[in-house]
Amino acid sequence: MVPQVIQLIDESGSAVSQLPDLGKDRLRAMFISMLRVRIVDGRMLTLQRAGRIGFVGTSTGMEGAQIGSAAALKAQDWLWSGLREGGAAVMRGLPLAEYVAQMYCNANDTAKGRQMCNHFQHKGSNYPSWSSVIGTQIPHAVGAAYASKMRGEDVVHSVYFGDGATSSNGFHSGMNQAAVWKVPAVFVCVNNGWAISVSAKAQTAAETYAHKASAYGMPAARVDGNDAVACYATMQAAVERARKGDGPSLVVLETYRIMGHSSSDDPSKYRDEDEVAGWIAKDPIQRLEQYLTSQGFLAEGEREKIEAELLAEIDTVIHEQEAAAPMALKTLVEDVYATVPGHLKRQYNDFIEVAERHGDAQPGDGAFPL
Amino acid sequence: MPTLTLIQAVNDGLKVSMRQDESVLVFGEDVGPKGGVFLATEGLTAEFGKARCFDTPLSEDGIIGTAIGMAANGLRPVCEIQFQDFIFPAFDQIVSEAAKLRYRSGGQYTAPMVIRTPYGGGIRGGLYHSQSGEAYFAHTAGLKVVIPSTAYDAKGLLLAAIEDPDPVLFMEPKALYRHEKGEVPEGHYTVDLSTLRTVREGDNVTVFCYGSMVPVVEKAAAKAAEQGIQCEVVDLRTLLPLDEQGVLDAARKTGRCVIVHEAPRFCGYGAEISAMIAENIIEYMEAPVRRVTGFDTPFPNTLEHHYLPDERRVLDAIEEVARY
Ligand SMILES: Cc1ncc(C[n+]2csc(CCOP(=O)(O)OP(=O)(O)O)c2C)c(N)n1
Ligand SMILES: [Mg+2]
Numbered sequence: 001m002v003p004q005v006i007q008l009i010d011e012s013g014s015a016v017s018q019l020p021d022l023g024k025d026r027l028r029a030m031f032i033s034m035l036r037v038r039i040v041d042g043r044m045l046t047l048q049r050a051g052r053i054g055f056v057g058t059s060t061g062m063e064g065a066q067i068g069s070a071a072a073l074k075a076q077d078w079l080w081s082g083l084r085e086g087g088a089a090v091m092r093g094l095p096l097a098e099y100v101a102q103m104y105c106n107a108n109d110t111a112k113g114r115q116m117c118n119h120f121q122h123k124g125s126n127y128p129s130w131s132s133v134i135g136t137q138i139p140h141a142v143g144a145a146y147a148s149k150m151r152g153e154d155v156v157h158s159v160y161f162g163d164g165a166t167s168s169n170g171f172h173s174g175m176n177q178a179a180v181w182k183v184p185a186v187f188v189c190v191n192n193g194w195a196i197s198v199s200a201k202a203q204t205a206a207e208t209y210a211h212k213a214s215a216y217g218m219p220a221a222r223v224d225g226n227d228a229v230a231c232y233a234t235m236q237a238a239v240e241r242a243r244k245g246d247g248p249s250l251v252v253l254e255t256y257r258i259m260g261h262s263s264s265d266d267p268s269k270y271r272d273e274d275e276v277a278g279w280i281a282k283d284p285i286q287r288l289e290q291y292l293t294s295q296g297f298l299a300e301g302e303r304e305k306i307e308a309e310l311l312a313e314i315d316t317v318i319h320e321q322e323a324a325a326p327m328a329l330k331t332l333v334e335d336v337y338a339t340v341p342g343h344l345k346r347q348y349n350d351f352i353e354v355a356e357r358h359g360d361a362q363p364g365d366g367a368f369p370l
Numbered sequence: 371m372p373t374l375t376l377i378q379a380v381n382d383g384l385k386v387s388m389r390q391d392e393s394v395l396v397f398g399e400d401v402g403p404k405g406g407v408f409l410a411t412e413g414l415t416a417e418f419g420k421a422r423c424f425d426t427p428l429s430e431d432g433i434i435g436t437a438i439g440m441a442a443n444g445l446r447p448v449c450e451i452q453f454q455d456f457i458f459p460a461f462d463q464i465v466s467e468a469a470k471l472r473y474r475s476g477g478q479y480t481a482p483m484v485i486r487t488p489y490g491g492g493i494r495g496g497l498y499h500s501q502s503g504e505a506y507f508a509h510t511a512g513l514k515v516v517i518p519s520t521a522y523d524a525k526g527l528l529l530a531a532i533e534d535p536d537p538v539l540f541m542e543p544k545a546l547y548r549h550e551k552g553e554v555p556e557g558h559y560t561v562d563l564s565t566l567r568t569v570r571e572g573d574n575v576t577v578f579c580y581g582s583m584v585p586v587v588e589k590a591a592a593k594a595a596e597q598g599i600q601c602e603v604v605d606l607r608t609l610l611p612l613d614e615q616g617v618l619d620a621a622r623k624t625g626r627c628v629i630v631h632e633a634p635r636f637c638g639y640g641a642e643i644s645a646m647i648a649e650n651i652i653e654y655m656e657a658p659v660r661r662v663t664g665f666d667t668p669f670p671n672t673l674e675h676h677y678l679p680d681e682r683r684v685l686d687a688i689e690e691v692a693r694y
């Protein structure tokens with residue numbers, strides 16, 4: 001049986017079912033968060049093309065899925081992310097300055113410029129550092145949920161991953177163990193149609209991604225991922241189920257990756273432009289805008305005004321990050337262990353001797369006392 | 371003779387092999403219509419069809435596990451792992467299965483296959499798109515480990531690897547994919563596995579290197595020559611099984627050795643070369659062996675140019691060993 005796709009607001013922006021009572025302010029906040037994701041992505045792509053940053057994986061077309069679903073989490077809940085959930089992190093408290101510093105991988109980056117661009121973290125809102133190795137975060141979320149359960153905390157662990165990640169080892173072991181242990185976790189599969197050039201249909205022979213849950217013994221829901229409010233409502237139900245102690249579930253957000261996989265990808269080699277055009281017509285931001293306007297929650301021309309504010313906001317942050325100090329060279333050997341062991345101090349000291357001779361070192365980069 | 375980049379030479383090698391042997395298949399993530407994220411497999415699906423060059427689901431364990439079964443049943447899989455950093459989900463299949471099938475079956479079953487994978491830094495890929503994991507695999511009996519550094523060798527070694535009766539891990543220096551160019555013969559030829567290549571001859575210091583470090587060492591050797599230090603530069607090309615006699619001869623020639631790799635130092639490949647010299651020809655040595663390597667840390671991003679051995683650090687080691 002094919003699970004039905006949950007939709008609350010249709011493509012023309014009209015409510016087709018009972019909506020959760022989010023109220024004007026929360027709906028507007030969601031809308032602004034979605035717009036921010038799009039505007040920040042646009043700016044990041046410009047910076048990438050200008051050679052200022054190395055790599056961007058956008059969320060264009062997926063803003064409703066990401067923001068709508070993550071809006072259902074409480075502050076104490078965790079969001080274990082994939083590549084594209086940085087916008088949800090910002091909504092939950094990641095300062096935009098830290099977001100942009102990470103994209104620059106500069107000295108203000110909380111990960112000390114060690115990760116590739118587009119790999120966010122934010123301890124303050126329970127958004128752990130992401131590994132590029134697809135699917136590895138899935139069992140991590142399950143273990144963390146086990147810990148929260150063991151301590152009796154009111155904390156739910158959400159874990160985001162793509163359609164491609166459902167083929168990883170981590171998906172299988174994570175889903176299986178979560179259900180066996182009945183941990184407070186929500187698995188969020190963002191089915192954006194593609195894993196780089198491999199279509200979601202070529203990734204699995206299952207009829208839908210939701211089908212995968214039943215083999216592990218957990219329920220699943222499929223949502224119109226371009227309907228932010230449906231994403232919120234479905235996620236809310238899954239999160240509350242986990243919170244009550246009824247165990248994990250899978251939420252599949254059916255959406256589409258409008259841009260290339262990343263700034264390094266040319267999608268024209270493997271997909272049909274008509275397919276992309278069809279999804280552009282289902283734009284999640286426009287849909288919510290139409291609904292908000294119809295309810296009188298958004299005035300005529302207000303979107304443009306908000307966009308201008310968001311552009312000014314991101315441009316100020318970019319300006320600040322362009323002026324970041326150089327990365328301290330000692331970060332090369334720090335954080336490998338809790339304290340820098342002797343052999344790394346010696347390796348660093350050999351290195352810094354050459355670097356100092358060539359004028360590469362800054363004050364503070366000097367040798368470790370041995 | 372056409373001039374090709376290293377990646378074009380890989381692509382050409384795959385085509386030559388697929389044209390002459392119907393059992394050769396190419397598969398992995400994004401290797402089909404997209405032609406691979408670095409374009410190593412461009413045009414293969416178009417020429418050979420979807421049955422012989424195709425995309426797989428996102429599972430390295432699945433890619434290599436199924437390749438072993440294909441190889442055991444008469445096919446010649448040449449699978450791609452998109453970045454060497456993503457090979458670890460398949461570590462078990464490589465180390466426990468591909469490398470041991472011949473041994474555990476008394477030679478009744480074998481896994482002749484090639485795993486191609488781009489490795490190394492220099493593209494600002496951070497800790498998961500930059501690693502050099504050769505030492506993990508060179509520690510694995512039953513596996514062959516090959517790393518080319520020129521376009522000519524990339525094609526010739528790849529064809530030799532595909533035709534080899536044992537599983538071969540073929541690590542491609544991604545930093546050289548488009549920077550390294552050279553004349554590459556058309557059609558079929560092979561470069562023997564387990565033979566090293568003398569890049570430059572010299573009597574004062576021997577420098578061992580492979581893959582992405584070869585051009586770095588060549589530059590350092592040219593600088594050293596300006597100061598009258600003549601380097602013998604050796605590209606190892608096949609790390610396992612190694613051309614041991616070639617290594618010892620080159621080391622004995624100068625009695626002063628430097629080993630360069632971008633992988634971390636501790637238990638790195640250089641340790642094996644150093645131990646081999648110490649065990650066999652220490653009486654010929656005029657100076658301690660020096661290693662120039664990456665740090666014993668994960669691979670950084672912003673500071674990758676400091677992590678990677680560069681011309682200066684290599685030259686520094688050459689001078690030190692020459693002066694000793
Ligand atoms: C283990 C592993 N294999 C391969 C890759 C290379 N890679 C990066 S993203 C990606 C596709 C991911 O697709 P999906 O899970 O659908 O997420 P999306 O990018 O669509 O958000 C691949 C193959 C990787 N990062 N990790
Ligand atoms: Mg996807």
